[in-house]
Amino acid sequence: MMYIGVDCGTQSTKVVVVDIDGGRILGEASRPHRLEAGEGGRREQAPADWIEAFRGALHDAVARAGIEPQAIRAIGVSGQQHGLVALDAAGEPVHPAKLWCDTETADHNAALVERLGGEAGCLDRLGLVLQTGYTASKLAWLRDARPEAYRRIATLLLPHDYLNFWLTGERVAEAGDASGTGYFDTRARRWREDVLAEIAPELDPERVLPRLIGSREPAGTLRPALARELGLAEGVVVSSGGGDNMLGAIGTGNIRPGLVTLSLGTSGTVCAYSPEPAVADDAQVANFCASHGGWLPLICTMNVTSATTRVRELFGLDLAAFGERLAAAPIGAEGVTVLPFFNGERVPPLPQASGSFLGLTDVNATQANLCRAVVEGATFGLRYGLERLGGLARDASEIRLIGGGAKSAVWRQMVADILGTPVICPAVTDAAALGAAIQAAWCEGGADASLDALCARLVHLDESSRAAPDAERVAAYEAVYARYRRALAEHHGVMA
Ligand SMILES: Nc1ncnc2c1ncn2[C@@H]1O[C@H](COP(=O)(O)OP(=O)(O)O)[C@@H](O)[C@H]1O
Numbered sequence: 198m199m200y201i202g203v204d205c206g207t208q209s210t211k212v213v214v215v216d217i218d219g220g221r222i223l224g225e226a227s228r229p230h231r232l233e234a235g236e237g238g239r240r241e242q243a244p245a246d247w248i249e250a251f252r253g254a255l256h257d258a259v260a261r262a263g264i265e266p267q268a269i270r271a272i273g274v275s276g277q278q279h280g281l282v283a284l285d286a287a288g289e290p291v292h293p294a295k296l297w298c299d300t301e302t303a304d305h306n307a308a309l310v311e312r313l314g315g316e317a318g319c320l321d322r323l324g325l326v327l328q329t330g331y332t333a334s335k336l337a338w339l340r341d342a343r344p345e346a347y348r349r350i351a352t353l354l355l356p357h358d359y360l361n362f363w364l365t366g367e368r369v370a371e372a373g374d375a376s377g378t379g380y381f382d383t384r385a386r387r388w389r390e391d392v393l394a395e396i397a398p399e400l401d402p403e404r405v406l407p408r409l410i411g412s413r414e415p416a417g418t419l420r421p422a423l424a425r426e427l428g429l430a431e432g433v434v435v436s437s438g439g440g441d442n443m444l445g446a447i448g449t450g451n452i453r454p455g456l457v458t459l460s461l462g463t464s465g466t467v468c469a470y471s472p473e474p475a476v477a478d479d480a481q482v483a484n485f486c487a488s489h490g491g492w493l494p495l496i497c498t499m500n501v502t503s504a505t506t507r508v509r510e511l512f513g514l515d516l517a518a519f520g521e522r523l524a525a526a527p528i529g530a531e532g533v534t535v536l537p538f539f540n541g542e543r544v545p546p547l548p549q550a551s552g553s554f555l556g557l558t559d560v561n562a563t564q565a566n567l568c569r570a571v572v573e574g575a576t577f578g579l580r581y582g583l584e585r586l587g588g589l590a591r592d593a594s595e596i597r598l599i600g601g602g603a604k605s606a607v608w609r610q611m612v613a614d615i616l617g618t619p620v621i622c623p624a625v626t627d628a629a630a631l632g633a634a635i636q637a638a639w640c641e642g643g644a645d646a647s648l649d650a651l652c653a654r655l656v657h658l659d660e661s662s663r664a665a666p667d668a669e670r671v672a673a674y675e676a677v678y679a680r681y682r683r684a685l686a687e688h689h690g691v692m693a
């Protein structure tokens with residue numbers, strides 16, 4: 198039985214075709230997206246680009262799988278979290294989607310947090326503290342900055358909800374991705390219409406909020422005309438889908454406590470499954486719901502491969518040459534420290550920060566050291582975040598490493614040494630797409646399908662990617678991390 202998983206990331210859409218009976222990944226493909234970046238932290242994408250990338254990647258993945266597309270039984274969609282896809286009554290976006298990494302709305306977010314009663318008020322009403330990047334402040338910004346577009350809003354969706362809408366015609370949402378809107382109570386798993394009313398008083402919550410469905414419920418079935426166009430069978434089920442981090446957790450087998458999934462994508466994320474809502478006293482921890490029931494407390498940093506790519510491109514290096522420079526420099530990059538906040542930062546909460554290269558001298562200012570220092574800086578940011586997640590992450594036996602950066606052996610070893618925990622990657626290229634395919638099979642399979650059994654069958658680990666922490670390197674990185682923390686304190690006042 199064949200299933201398809203789709204992951205609409207920041208840089209590309211990836212599609213995977215899986216065969217449940219054989220426990221095999223049959224085909225994978227991806228197509229890139231354009232990102233509109235502007236002054237003041239603007240980061241937007243046209244939802245039509247996601248559809249175009251979806252079509253192309255679906256075509257390529259099915260061709261690589263060498264299967265008859267009519268054999269596909271269900272599709273699951275994972276998407277970058279938080280992006281605001283506001284549709285008009287005809288189902289057209291009223292404005293390009295403002296993305297999770299857009300920091301133009303930092304002032305709106307600060308005002309909203311205050312209006313909700315500060316951090317305590319946010320925790321009380323939402324189960325988490327609003328961060329710049331969550332959907333809420335994008336809506337507040339649209340109201341102020343683009344009133345004509347705002348007036349036409351008929352539905353508020355997230356990127357994966359929008360792809361589900363395109364596939365099925367249904368305007369629905371599920372708890373995992375809805376957690377990141379900022380108008381959803383993550384403990385009670387329900388919309389907070391009163392909070393939406395504080396953000397956008399003119400919008401009728403009954404009308405604009407999509408219908409909430411359970412993680413195991415279908416969003417709908419493929420629209421017949423689209424099924425014909427894509428060469429798929431009529432009646433193909435589309436599962437609820439979810440946020441990319443939620444489906445990345447499923448695709449790495451992180452569906453019970455004990456593991457950590459760490460993503461080196463455009464963003465960096467660390468998350469651990471919890472059967473209980475984890476309302477932390479630390480405002481930086483996002484108490485998100487999982488997309489298979491339960492919760493997925495998470496921290497997210499905004500500058501990971503976006504930052505490393507920036508430095509790589511400044512030097513005109515391809516990925517192989519960048520990897521060589523990384524390996525050539527010693528731990529600590531001979532004293533160079535990078536605070537890679539090119540696009541502001543979410544954890545620590547510095548949405549209006551900019552990046553810094555520190556400690557440069559005539560001797561250490563080499564390509565190799567600068568490449569190494571930006572990768573170390575991005576990884577130290579994740580350690581800072583992991584420390585905030587507390588016991589759930591600290592006690593994990595293994596880190597399941599995903600995202601584009603996980604392809605680098607040097608970076609994998611660095612994660613193991615900086616976090617002091619063994620690391621392994623899944624065999625599939627995009628774990629969120631695999632998680633989406635697994636969720637699709639779980640949804641379509643009815644009562645007999647078990648998520649544990651599906652993960653056991655389909656989540657294969659790449660033994661050759663294993664990296665164990667080495668005591669000498671762990672100690673060396675401790676000193677470099679202390680230097681990074683001093684720089685954070687000195688330049689941004691981040692002490693805790
Ligand atoms: N070997 C590598 N070393 C470092 N970065 C890499 C490597 N391979 C891919 N990447 C980077 O990974 C990024 C894409 O990661 P991905 O997880 O697909 O992003 P997203 O899901 O946010 O779209 C790109 O910036 C790419 O340059």
Ligand SMILES: O=C(CO)[C@@H](O)[C@H](O)COP(=O)(O)O
Nearest residue numbers: 207277278297462463464497
């Ligand atoms: O904002 C978050 C999580 O809260 C990001 O993790 C986005 O979900 C984007 O993910 P990638 O494109 O980096 O995979």
